[in-house]
Amino acid sequence: MARVNHADPAAQPLLVIDIGNTSTVLGLTDGGGRGLRETWRVRTNRDLLPDDLARQVRSLFAMGGHALPRQAVLSSVAPPVGENYVQALERRFGMQTFSVNTANLPQVSVELDDPGGVGADRLCNLFGAQPYLEREGAQYAVVVDFGTSTNFDVIGRGHRFLGGILATGAQVSADALFARAAKLPRIALEAPPRTIGKNTVQALQSGLVFGYAEMVDGLLRRVRAELDAPAVTIATGGFAGVLEGICREVDFYDEGLTLRGLIEMWHSRQQAED
Ligand SMILES: Nc1ncnc2c1ncn2[C@@H]1O[C@H](COP(=O)(O)OP(=O)(O)O)[C@@H](O)[C@H]1O
Ligand SMILES: CC(C)(COP(=O)(O)O)[C@@H](O)C(=O)NCCC(=O)O
Ligand SMILES: [K+]
Numbered sequence: 586m587a588r589v590n591h592a593d594p595a596a597q598p599l600l601v602i603d604i605g606n607t608s609t610v611l612g613l614t615d616g617g618g619r620g621l622r623e624t625w626r627v628r629t630n631r632d633l634l635p636d637d638l639a640r641q642v643r644s645l646f647a648m649g650g651h652a653l654p655r656q657a658v659l660s661s662v663a664p665p666v667g668e669n670y671v672q673a674l675e676r677r678f679g680m681q682t683f684s685v686n687t688a689n690l691p692q693v694s695v696e697l698d699d700p701g702g703v704g705a706d707r708l709c710n711l712f713g714a715q716p717y718l719e720r721e722g723a724q725y726a727v728v729v730d731f732g733t734s735t736n737f738d739v740i741g742r743g744h745r746f747l748g749g750i751l752a753t754g755a756q757v758s759a760d761a762l763f764a765r766a767a768k769l770p771r772i773a774l775e776a777p778p779r780t781i782g783k784n785t786v787q788a789l790q791s792g793l794v795f796g797y798a799e800m801v802d803g804l805l806r807r808v809r810a811e812l813d814a815p816a817v818t819i820a821t822g823g824f825a826g827v828l829e830g831i832c833r834e835v836d837f838y839d840e841g842l843t844l845r846g847l848i849e850m851w852h853s854r855q856q857a858e859d
């Protein structure tokens with residue numbers, strides 16, 4: 586029987602929070618494991634103050650019947666929301682918190698002009714991609730993260746962040762078009778039955794969904810052509826599900842990659858400290 590080591594932080598449940606510009610994903614790990622007992626997706630709201638966030642976290646945990654853990658790890662690309670969560674968790678619940686940034690990840694080599702400028706979510710994706718690198722025996726991985734912006738994170742073996750691409754997110758592109766074309770209806774971003782649309786809605790869906798997929802495929806081909814060895818490609822983020830089966834250059838779809846990366850990063854940091 587496994588004995589729980591109460592002194593070992595890696596054996597305790599952990600609250601993980603990934604704060605994007607549109608959504609915040611929270612998760613609770615099972616004690617000591619990498620598995621998630623439950624996840625929640627809430628809107629990222631820059632207007633909420635630390636006590637609002639404390640109330641939010643408390644009610645999510647109450648809803649699931651979970652006790653609050655003693656430790657949390659956060660990734661934020663939406664200041665000041667990350668800082669507000671940290672204040673809430675530390676002051677109201679006495680939690681120990683760790684916020685991801687380049688400076689506190691010595692095991693990662695960020696090979697950019699300004700290593701400190703990379704988004705924390707992209708560093709989570711670096712960790713989330715590790716199992717794919719190992720399983721596929723690839724030298725490189727490219728994570729395509731479909732959020733507010735669409736990020737391509739190019740990762741090399743040995744925890745190397747090599748660079749990438751930032752493209753306008755699919756919803757942001759659609760919103761910009763609707764805002765400037767008076768006669769166009771707001772449509773659901775889903776694939777139409779065929780490329781040649783038979784009405785305004787289908788024509789828009791073709792441009793926004795198939796057009797977007799072609800951009801992704803084209804950029805992935807260009808990235809692959811610049812690398813000196815094969816790359817495994819994985820899609821994640823809010824809009825990835827819509828493109829599943831449409832992008833030809835995407836090998837895997839993995840909704841939970843960023844959050845699992847955040848958990849993995851925390852464990853690898855614990856090991857580095859031991
Ligand atoms: N369940 C869903 N189905 C389809 N599209 C979604 C879904 N959830 C989010 N999106 C789209 O994904 C984008 C936001 O993704 P998300 O991962 O929440 O972004 P961020 O990481 O920037 O917070 C938006 O374009 C949104 O319309
Ligand atoms: C590119 C991003 C806006 C993506 O955020 P998201 O779409 O996930 O909300 C974020 O990772 C960010 O602000 N990055 C800083 C710039 C960089 O990574 O180079
Ligand atoms: K994200």
